[in-house]
Amino acid sequence: MAFLHGATKSKSGGESALKKRSLTPYLLLAPGLIWLITFFVIPIFSLASTSTMVRPQGAQIGTYVQELRFANYVDAFLANQEQYVRSFLYAGIATILALAISYPLAYMIAFKAGKYRNILLVLVVAPFFTSFLLRTVAWSQILGDEGPVVTTLKLLPFFDDSIRLTATPFAVVSGLTYNFLPFMTLPLYASLERIDPRTLEASGDLYASGFTTFRKVTVPLSMPGVVAGTLLTFIPAAGDYVNAALLGNPSTKMIGNVIESRFFAVVDYPTAAALSFTLMATILILVTLYIRKSGTDELV
């Protein structure tokens, strides 16, 4: 294969006097990139185009005309402000909880696990070999009114008989937190694992207590992992609707639920498109600001 030729010449530290076969990389990139352009980039434009369409008066459901009606965005946002805010709120809380739960776990695996490290990593990921849907349904049954948790709680004095856990914001946020735990744990582990334990020893040698070492050495060094983990958790969580659907009620609807129903239940593509686009734009802005603030460039 000709693409090896590039490796030898350019890796040895500079440009070769003759650059033959410079077509190879483009041939390698083409099929995959064309696929991504056709089925990722162009659909985004399709989405944008749909978002400004209008259903003409009296026309059949599902037929639209392009009228560049940007007011669609305003209408869609105003009608669904509550769900927007709720989505980012739930996603934010879930991310923070996931961080709180995962950090000690990742720390333990990175520093205190010894030779069991690999087994423990597998165990972190293993639960997610079952279907995402099945796990979430399982939670809805475990937290359900007939389930073990509620029955136990009813036995305790401070909870009255009308307590319920499913169909509550609590359940939705718990579901979100649970389902994205590995996305938080693995990047955290990866950056904690990279810390040379001798750095921590040096800190102790320089009079820092255990907690101070943690605060001033470990945490800053694990920042890339924290950034990666929070992004990998927050972004999908903000757009999720499965947890809200299975564990929530109509008053816990997230923006993902609205978009889904606008596509399939109430057929209103322009609104759905406008909502999706706004969601994507908001996330992109938040992510860019967050990355700029934490300074991590190389994410790919």
Place this chain on the structure above:
Amino acid sequence: MAKTKVSQDTGDLVLNRISKYYGDFCAVDDLSLTIPDGSFFALLGPSGCGKTTTLRMIAGLEEPTAGTISIGDTDITTQKSYRRNVNTVFQNYALFPHLSIFENIAFGLRRRGIKDVKDEVEKALNLVELGHLSERKPAQLSGGQQQRIAVARAIVNRPEVLLLDEPLGALDLKLRRQMQIELKRIQLEVGITFIHVTHDQEEAMTMADTIAVMNQGNIEQMGSATELYEAPTTAFVANFLGQCNLIKVKVQSRSGGKVVVSAKGHTFEIPESRVSSSNDALLLGVRPEKLRLDDKGVNSIKECVVTDRSFVGTSTQYLVRTPWDLELVVFEQNDEGLHDLRVGDKVSLEWDSEHTFGLDGAQDVNAGADLDDDE
């Protein structure tokens, strides 16, 4: 399986006006070199001098920006590395981790379409005395063993030229000394031209028939170890090989095969054949072991002071300061006639003219000195 057509050239390896530029940076500058067939040749120099780049151009892993390389009558400058009759022992050995030792060694033979590899591989393994390891994987071998397998893998192909890119760098001292002797033995046994790249001057002097000292893309001097050590022609070579004292002097006269020079009121003589410059400003070079703590000779400096002393077992090393505040290094062998001086003692120095050499005075006295051993 396609059989790679490999050239069967033999003869001397000739580099003619080779240059290599990376953008504006010149790694190798108009270098010409002839390496006689069957010799053990060393390319010696500090890191960044261009020796590895030169080696890689011979191997075909880099292309020269200008110049030609030929083996015997054949110009191989543009030949791909897999067509050249040249093999390389890499610095980190580069053994294929997914293949057994046997398959590693057989690799080159198989690519050339040779079906029956067993005998050749066994011979190569026996040559490096590791016949019992043929079924293991590289990761299971020690550094020294990997190094020998890398040599076997190259030699089994009977190349015209074998290139060694600082192969002993990763080994500890004792193992390195052992391998130096081993490689020398193998080279004599097999009769292939070996080109050994190293920054370690002791290694080069121990192993090679001919050494070329490189500095910043150029060859400073080429010759046998003795020639380079006893009669260097540049300050770089003088300082790079062992230690050297260089004294700035002015020429007073050249006649009768002798050059008379002076410095700070002292007069010295250097044989004309050992002066490599016609300049009036020279550097007088004399090696520390050639200096004697006495004052009877033609060349002497009286009223010096000992400023430092270290006993290193085989000798005592003194730093002696001349009346004009130049510090000279003196090695006194640890046998009878030992002076056993202390710091602060007054002493005289003397030496024989035949032990000195004269270099062009325009050079930097410290060129080539105190260069850190890299890696």
Place this chain on the structure above:
Amino acid sequence: MSTQVIPRPSFSHRSSRWFSRNLIRIYAALAFIYLFIPVAYTFAFSFNDSGKSNLVWKGFTLDNWKNPCGAPQVCKSVANSLQIGVISTVVATILGTMIAFAISRHSFKGRKTTNLLIFLPMATPEVVLGASLLAMFLNLRINPGFWTIVIAHVMFCISFVVVTVKARVASLDPRLEQAAMDLYANERETFRYVTLPLVMPGIAGAALLAFSLSFDDFIITNFNSGIESTFPKFVYVSAARGIPAQANVIGSAMFFIALIIVIVGQVVSRQRKKS
């Protein structure tokens, strides 16, 4: 002989030290229990003698495991998911591996844009990916179905394949390929005998990742499947009235199969290092 006793820390001191040293291990154990709760629940209820609705425990039975296709839609949706998974994995792995090699080994114009294009799908919420693809299909009057699912899956898997394979290619010592060429292997042979075998574990890992992402995908699939059914879609739809226990069987079986594959992979790679 002196009868002096060597002082030892008191019991309460020792036990509090044990606690503070092992606090984090205790925490980790609790965390793992938490992680496995729904898995254990799903597994337990796969033995429920439940009939159609698996909401309440009715009794232990092995029937579900003996007859996993007992409930009508279960096996059909699993078969669909498997087919989609295999096709998507093959295509995404090939396309992604080619891109990974191009990025790691060559210089070309537009590197930053390419990296961005690879990164963006991973950073976009699934709702947006699914909705935009559906919008395009609708605008082009293409009916969503089996092949639109495959198209969508390949699209979001490519990025993950690229990242995984790229990491592996980057860790490959280029001097190994130089050594191969020094030993008379031309470019094609070097790739076949040295590069490919050494990158293969990365490619295999990428393929496994792509398959699991595809099999378990719900949101993007839901938007682009029309009436076609996949396993996650089936579970979602039947969640309200109660998922048949056979679905639990499938879920548990997937868990064990995946666990075995991973453990075998670990053991094999550890053995390769020792041998």
